[in-house]
Amino acid sequence: MTATASQSVPGWAGGPYRTMSGTSMATPLVAGSAAILKQRHPDWTGERIKNALMSTSDTTGGSPYEVGTGRVDVASAVSSTVEATGSVEAAAYGWPNADAKTAPRTLTYRNEGDADITLALALDTDVTAYTLSRSSVTVPAHGTTEVSLTLDPSKVPAGTTFSGHVVATDTATGTTVAHTGFALFKEAEMYDYTITLTGRDGKPLSGNVALHTADSSESTLIAVDGEKTLRLPSGRYTATAYVEVPGDTADSLGQALLNSDETTLGDGHTSGTADLDATKVRKAYAVTERESEETQAVFNLQRTYANGTGVNWSTSWLLAGMYDSLPGAHEEGVGRFAARVPALAAEGEGPRRRDRNRAGHRTDAAAGHRVPRRLFDPAHRVRGPGRGSRLHRARRTGQGRDRRPQRRRHRDGAGSDGRRRGRVPADRRQQHPWTPVSEP
Numbered sequence: 001m002t003a004t005a006s007q008s009v010p011g012w013a014g015g016p017y018r019t020m021s022g023t024s025m026a027t028p029l030v031a032g033s034a035a036i037l038k039q040r041h042p043d044w045t046g047e048r049i050k051n052a053l054m055s056t057s058d059t060t061g062g063s064p065y066e067v068g069t070g071r072v073d074v075a076s077a078v079s080s081t082v083e084a085t086g087s088v089e090a091a092a093y094g095w096p097n098a099d100a101k102t103a104p105r106t107l108t109y110r111n112e113g114d115a116d117i118t119l120a121l122a123l124d125t126d127v128t129a130y131t132l133s134r135s136s137v138t139v140p141a142h143g144t145t146e147v148s149l150t151l152d153p154s155k156v157p158a159g160t161t162f163s164g165h166v167v168a169t170d171t172a173t174g175t176t177v178a179h180t181g182f183a184l185f186k187e188a189e190m191y192d193y194t195i196t197l198t199g200r201d202g203k204p205l206s207g208n209v210a211l212h213t214a215d216s217s218e219s220t221l222i223a224v225d226g227e228k229t230l231r232l233p234s235g236r237y238t239a240t241a242y243v244e245v246p247g248d249t250a251d252s253l254g255q256a257l258l259n260s261d262e263t264t265l266g267d268g269h270t271s272g273t274a275d276l277d278a279t280k281v282r283k284a285y286a287v288t289e290r291e292s293e294e295t296q297a298v299f300n301l302q303r304t305y306a307n308g309t310g311v312n313w314s315t316s317w318l319l320a321g322m323y324d325s326l327p328g329a330h331e332e333g334v335g336r337f338a339a340r341v342p343a344l345a346a347e348g349e350g351p352r353r354r355d356r357n358r359a360g361h362r363t364d365a366a367a368g369h370r371v372p373r374r375l376f377d378p379a380h381r382v383r384g385p386g387r388g389s390r391l392h393r394a395r396r397t398g399q400g401r402d403r404r405p406q407r408r409r410h411r412d413g414a415g416s417d418g419r420r421r422g423r424v425p426a427d428r429r430q431q432h433p434w435t436p437v438s439e440p
Contacts, residue, residue, distance in 0.1 A: 026072075033074035040078055052077045054086025055178040064163040064181035081113035082139070084168055084178035091151040092185045100153040100186070107147045107166060107180050111139040119168040119177070121147060129155035129184065132166065151184045159188035190231040191265040193272045197224045200245040200256075200278040209276065212238045212303065214262075214310030234266025238303065239274035240315050245281065247325050254325035256281045257299050257317060281327035297326050 012018060030053070037049045044052075056077045057070035069086055084107060091103035111117050118138045123130055133148035149166060156162070163183035170177050199205035204226025210219040214236040222228065224241075240259040247254045256278055263272035284299070302314035319326055 030072055033072050033077065036074055037077055048083075051086040052080075052083045055084040055180060056080050057179075059165060059179060064165070064183060065161070069165075069179065069181045080177060081111060082117060082119070082168070082170070082177040083110050083112070084108065084166075085180050087181035088149065090163075090183035090185060091153065093153050093187060095158065095187045095190045097153060097158060097186055102153070103151045103184075105149040105151065105182060107149055108144055109137060109139045109147070109168065109178065110144045111141055114141050116140050117177075118171045120171050122167050122169070123164060124167060125162070125164045127156070127162070129153070129162075130164065130182070136171070149180075149182060151182070153184065153186050156184065156186055158186055160184065160186040187231070189234055189266065191234065191269070191271055192229050193232045193237060193263065193265060193274070194227065194229045195222065195224050195239050195260075195274045196227045196276065197241060197243075197258075198275075198277040198279060199243070200281075202279050205243060205278070207241055207243055209239050209241045209274075210315060212240065212313050212315075214305060217311050217313045219313065219315070232265055236262050236264050236310065237272065237274070238262045239276060240301065241276050242317055243276075243278055244323075245278050245325075245327055248283075252324050253322060254283070254327050255317065255319055255323040256327040257301060257315075259301055262303070278327075283325050283327045285326075299326050 033053060034046075034049050037052060038044065041049075053072055053074075054069040056073060058073050058076075059070040060067055062070075064087065088105035088107065091105075093100040109119060116138055118136065120136050121132055121134065123132065129152045131150050131152070133150070137145050137147055139145045147166075153160075161183075162185075163181065166180040166182065167176055168178040168180075169175065195209055195211075197205045197207055197209060206223075206225045209222045209224045211222055211230075212219045219240075222230070222239075238260055240257065243256050243258060245254045245256045246252065258276040258278060258281065260274035260276060263269075263274065265272050297319040298316055299319070300314060300316040302312070303310075304312045
């Protein structure tokens with residue numbers, strides 16, 4: 001639209017007018033045009049004003065799917081004595097649509113002039129799926145005439161999306177006086193795929209869901225507010241989502257990976273669902289062979305297809321510092337944890353020394369695995385630098401501030417205090433991998 005512009009607009013040197021486009025510009029223009037028509041015809045209803053603006057607009061050469069019925073022309077709407085139905089309801093056929101029926105639509109032409117007018121009617125397409133009951137019609141003065149438009153889906157293939165105009169021309173002058181928009185949509189092979197997203201509290205959850213397909217390694221992000229149904233072509237689909245869940249304590253927060261089972265659409269499967277339920281997740285953690293503290297956690301889910309039956313895809317997430325737990329809904333996911341030797345070591349009340357293994361862990365025979373000591377439990381007392389601290393390394397090497405002489409080790413394996421000490425086996429000196437486990 002072209003509107004008066006303020007002279008104070010920074011950087012504008014194009015004079016008192018400027019051209020702008022967009023919904024925020026079109027809305028006031030159309031509203032003002034409707035107000036002018038209402039002032040000219042106080043007895044007109046809103047529907048009639050709408051038809052007058054639509055049927056007398058400038059189509060600009062675009063289809064209704066591209067530009068609607070066109071660009072509003074208020075001068076034409078005010079001065080024209082002929083108006084028509086602005087647009088008719090689109091004929092939409094969802095899949096399956098092999099037995100879809102024809103859709104008749106009624107067009108009304110109105111003549112506000114004092115003399116009868118003959119209109120030549122034509123479609124802006126030669127496709128036989130769209131037909132008019134008459135190619136010419138005479139509209140009496142101050143009267144109306146109806147014409148039928150038939151849309152036949154059997155004459156177009158599935159996957160068709162078409163829109164066009166019925167154009168009315170005054171036979172006396174050869175001038176186009178009105179046009180009506182119409183459309184037909186015949187859906188390609190599509191199926192319902194419903195995604196439900198549930199929070200840890202069992203209530204519907206809003207969030208982004210990644211939709212994975214066996215045909216691509218890329219995913220599509222879908223905004224879901226509790227539940228959403230998509231129309232998808234035949235194929236295999238999996239949905240994943242990362243959501244926040246409460247941790248073990250009041251001030252604890254976890255990041256959970258939710259993933260659905262793979263669903264097949266087509267080949268006899270007319271619909272599918274993806275149930276992403278945070279109430280079913282279980283906490284993933286790791287138990288180490290030696291005393292350590294976690295520095296990083298990553299959850300990775302990967303789908304691989306054998307013999308080229310699909311395109312492999314994966315999703316992974318690096319746990320941010322604000323999260324202290326990593327729950328997952330399926331055991332197929334792999335939790336990767338990075339750890340280091342703690343900078344501080346602690347000691348306190350606990351099992352006797354013989355109940356500890358060589359890595360400093362208590363042995364829980366009932367559970368069948370080693371349980372790490374709690375480094376920062378109030379019951380423990382910090383006793384000095386841990387095995388990973390700089391000071392500890394300085395003591396071991398004789399470098400840095402602490403240059404204590406190292407105790408001599410005799411060839412027979414005894415230290416300077418006479419106590420025998422054996423070497424730590426090579427496999428004990430290596431950092432052992434973390435063992436992923438999970439708990440309800």
